[in-house]
Amino acid sequence: MFHLKNNCITEGGCHVLAAALNSNPSNLTELDLSENKLGNPGMKIILTLFENVQCRLEKLNLKNNCITEGGCHVLAAALNSNPSNLTELDLSENKLGNPGMKIILTLFENVQCRLEKLKLNCISITDEGCAALASAFNSNLRELDLSRNQIGDSGVTEISSLLRNSQTLQMLSLKNNCITEGGCHVLAAALNSNPSNLTELDLSENKLGNPGMKIILTLFENVQCRLEKLNLKNNCITEGGCHVLAAALNSNPSNLTELDLSENKLGNPGMKIILTLFENVQCRLEKLKLNCISITDEGCAALASVFNSNLRELDLSRNQIGDSGVTQISSLLRNSQTLQMLSLYVCDITDVSSLTQSLTNTKALQFLKELDLRGNEIGDSKQKLIDVLRDSNCKLSYDFDKCNREVRLSTVDSNERVTYDTAEDPDLFFTYNPPPPPHVGPSGTANSENVSDTVDGCIGVIGHKIIKAVVAIILEHLVDKQLKKDCYGCQGVVDGVLCDLRDEMYIVEGLAELRTKLVDETCEQAIYDAVDSWKKSTPSDSD
Structure with missing residues (x-):
């Protein structure tokens, strides 16, 4: 494993790096060069590694490296020269376009290709690229990420033929692809024709609306459905669609473990309807994201009353729950022996005394690993909570000052220097x-x-x-x-x-x-x- 992500590496550093890798290639199985500036020339130099018969590379990440269509011929040739080991490839955030994608897909024509995970997030493809992908689809592929492209409903039609024929695909991400209700009929039909393998579906940041969501959810009516993770974030879903959503999930609840409904205007009434899922004894939901769904303390009270014992992660960020809502959540926390992550980021909270009480002398603190209170102007009560959590395994994230919204405090050393890490990338x-x-x-x-x-x-x-x-x-x-x-x-x-x-x-x-x-x-x-x-x-x- 060799990680050189985001290190300002350019073509100039590639000769030395390639020579070093080629001197001892048999042990290297994972190479991450993402978010550098290799460009087509630098990538070409690095790919000489594949010419070495001893190369055993299984995972290659070239995300965001200024690679264009012009470099795709070299990339495809290199990968085709030694395809039997590579199982994961990430080319996201490179401007490959439809022509570049078609060239890369020649890898699938190689009978020795063992690629299982392919990430093509934000590479400027349309329905034309999807058609090429469907025609060259590899039977080994387990995960496919086409997020942040412009495939639209016509692209979904092309992808659907792939879904009908695949016996291995387990994860599909079509996030942010301008998909509307019009594309949902063909997608749902394809998923229902072959439902037993797919375990993760990401349709976030599209425009399904209540009608489109209803069509997609027919998948849960299929007894063979094995879906474990469903992301419908930011899809124009409203309270009116919640009855359909709850009914669908309740019809086949035993597999679903992760659900994201963030950034939909569900409101308190919609949330109450969704929470009927917790009343089902077969419910196995472990991660629930309800970030920015327009709920208040009323919604929190409903959640506390039906809390599911399996829940491990709960995200209520960017709602107006206030201090009274925190009190409701605290009663939930007090009785939980499974909750590991609780996010209350930007929730109009000024007093966390109830949280402190719920974590004092209870078993909840044994399980809680992360508590996010950033973006709240919390007063003096914050210090008592800090004291309670000081010797625990729980990571508390809060604002160093009222204007600092996206940096979490990690440690303070003896010189009062403050170490932060970012919410999205703890390694940074x-x-x-x-x-x-x-x-x-x-x-x-x-x-x-x-x-x-x-x-x-x-x-x-x-x-x-x-x-x-x-x-x-x-x-x-x-x-x-x-x-x-x-x-x-x-x-x-x-x-x-x-x-x-x-x-x-x-x-x-x-x-x-x-x-x-x-x-x-x-x-x-x-x-x-x-x-x-x-x-x-x-x-x-x-x-």
């Missing part, structure tokens, strides 16, 4: 000595030069160049709108970029226009395009 961490607040003039406006220094300092510490692509916009608004924010607010926004641009932009006032641009259906591709453009205009790595 940095140590930061917070500077004094910038000079504030008589009008209460932060001095722009000091704010700029603070942002530049954050960039240097975090070391993620993607931040630079948006810092100019952030700084412009901070100064132009004369925001009365200190330097921590500035860092909070910058750190938010690392984790989730769309969720975090609201922290700073005056960014409404930018946020609107970020939340539309093309936002992620637009961000990648902006970053690519910025990279091309950057003269050197030191800039």
Whole structure:
């Protein structure tokens, strides 16, 4: 196993790396070079490893490496020269397009191909690419990720023929692909014709609506359905669709262990309907995500009254549950002997005394591993909770200050330096000595030069160049709108970029226009395009 993810490696470093790998190839089974800058020339050099008959590489990650259609012939030739060991390939976030994808798919024509996991997330393909994939589909493939492409309903039609014929596919992700009700009929028919293998289906961030969801859920009426993980996040589902959803899940509840309904406007009434699933003795749900579904303390009370003993992870983030809702959740926590992760991120919480009480002298603390309270302006009661959790195995995440939304406090050393890691990537961490607040003039406006220094300092510490692509916009608004924010607010926004641009932009006032641009259906591709453009205009790595 060799991980060199996100290390600013370019073509220049590939010769030495390839020579080193080729000197002893028989032990290396996993190589992660994702999020570097290899480009087509660098990739070509690395792939000489496959020419070595002793190569035993099983997993190769080249995600986000500036690889284009022009490099696909070299990639396909290399992989075809030694295909019998490779089982996992990630080419996500490279602009391969339909032509590039067709070239890569020649690998499937090789009878020695053993590829089981293929990730083609955000590679700019359409229904044309899906047609090529369906025609060349490999019988060994177990996981297929086509997220964040523009396949649409017509692409789903092409994928459906693949689903009907596969006897091995277990995980399918079609996240963020502009799929509507129109594509649901053919998808549901394909899934129902061959339901016994698929265990994970991700249809998040599409436009199914209640009618489309109803069609997809006919899969649960099939007694052969083995679906364990279902993601319907952000699909325009409302309270009106909850009866259908609950009925479908209750008809075949014994396999489903993970359900994500986040970012749908279910409200308290819709949540109560969904919770009838917990009344079913066959319910095996372990992970439930209800992030941003417009519930209040009323929904929390309903949840506490029907709490399922199997639940291990519960996400209620970005709801308006307030302190009274936390009290309801605390009663749930007090009686739980399975809950390991509880997320109450941005829930209008100011008092966590009830949580502290529920974790004191109860068995709940033996099981709880993670408690997320970031994004809440919690008062003095926070310290008692910290004290209770100090010697436990539970990781508490909370705001270092009220403006810092996406950085969680990990440790504080003897020199009072604070170590953070990011919510989405725990492996990414940095140590930061917070500077004094910038000079504030008589009008209460932060001095722009000091704010700029603070942002530049954050960039240097975090070391993620993607931040630079948006810092100019952030700084412009901070100064132009004369925001009365200190330097921590500035860092909070910058750190938010690392984790989730769309969720975090609201922290700073005056960014409404930018946020609107970020939340539309093309936002992620637009961000990648902006970053690519910025990279091309950057003269050197030191800039």
